[in-house]
Amino acid sequence: MSDQKKTKNELKYYTEFLNVKALSSMHPEIKKLKTKNSNHTAHGNKNWRSSFVLMDYLTNDPPKSGEKILDIGCGWGLVSIFLSKNFNNEVHSIDIDPSVVPFFSLQTSINKTDTSIKIKNFTEYTKTKISEYGLIVGADICFWDEMTLPLLKFIKQALNSNVRQISIADPGRPPFWDLAEKCAKIGGEIFTRRINEPIKTEKHVLVINKDHK
Ligand SMILES: C[S@@+](CC[C@H](N)C(=O)[O-])C[C@H]1O[C@@H](n2cnc3c(N)ncnc32)[C@H](O)[C@@H]1O
Numbered sequence: 001m002s003d004q005k006k007t008k009n010e011l012k013y014y015t016e017f018l019n020v021k022a023l024s025s026m027h028p029e030i031k032k033l034k035t036k037n038s039n040h041t042a043h044g045n046k047n048w049r050s051s052f053v054l055m056d057y058l059t060n061d062p063p064k065s066g067e068k069i070l071d072i073g074c075g076w077g078l079v080s081i082f083l084s085k086n087f088n089n090e091v092h093s094i095d096i097d098p099s100v101v102p103f104f105s106l107q108t109s110i111n112k113t114d115t116s117i118k119i120k121n122f123t124e125y126t127k128t129k130i131s132e133y134g135l136i137v138g139a140d141i142c143f144w145d146e147m148t149l150p151l152l153k154f155i156k157q158a159l160n161s162n163v164r165q166i167s168i169a170d171p172g173r174p175p176f177w178d179l180a181e182k183c184a185k186i187g188g189e190i191f192t193r194r195i196n197e198p199i200k201t202e203k204h205v206l207v208i209n210k211d212h213k
Helices: 003-013 028-036 049-060 078-086 098-110 145-159 174-184
Strands: 014-017 020-023 068-072 091-095 117-119 133-139 165-170 189-195 201-209
Touching: 020 049, 020 078, 020 098, 028 098, 049 078, 049 133, 049 165, 049 189, 049 201, 068 078, 078 091, 078 098, 078 133, 091 098, 098 117, 145 165, 145 174, 165 174, 174 201
Parallel strands: 068 091, 068 133, 091 117, 133 165
Antiparallel strands: 014 020, 165 201, 189 201
């Protein structure tokens, strides 16, 4: 295949950002999977743009050496793949929706990572289980009003365990602002970030640090 044709296909089927290939809905394997798995129950139907902004944020505020990372609502796994390819940390990915698994597996395999996904609701974590992690990340996981309070409870529980930082990126939906307002009381800060690559977009990252005082 000529270089020019390859570049055209790359643009159509995936974009490359921070060492990660993000597959588009036009990718032939994604198209095949979509014919079999189209019943996503909670929006795990593509790579969401907040993922790119969270990846960009994490290049400036990277994981600490040796800490385990949990990606909640990982969907197709872009942020998990980015973390596992660019840092020497163990990454665990969870999602409530089993239908994201084949998309996650395809994207991890194309990116040559061995990150794996577990089907789990983040509300099921006990304090002991959360204590395994130093960093918790999530991209676009606060999109329904009823998600705000369970997320707040989860964040508080994480801060009461060993978790050092929780970082959640969002396009700025009302439930997210509600969560951000509630988290301001426990040291949450908002970082608004604009990126030009791989797409021009502006999103918000809510960062809550354990030692904010
Ligand atoms: C808008 S998608 C974002 C996916 C991915 N983080 C991204 O940025 O491409 C939201 C994801 O959160 C998952 N999700 C929703 N509620 C969840 C819960 N309580 N526990 C775990 N995952 C959840 C959905 O199944 C979906 O894959």
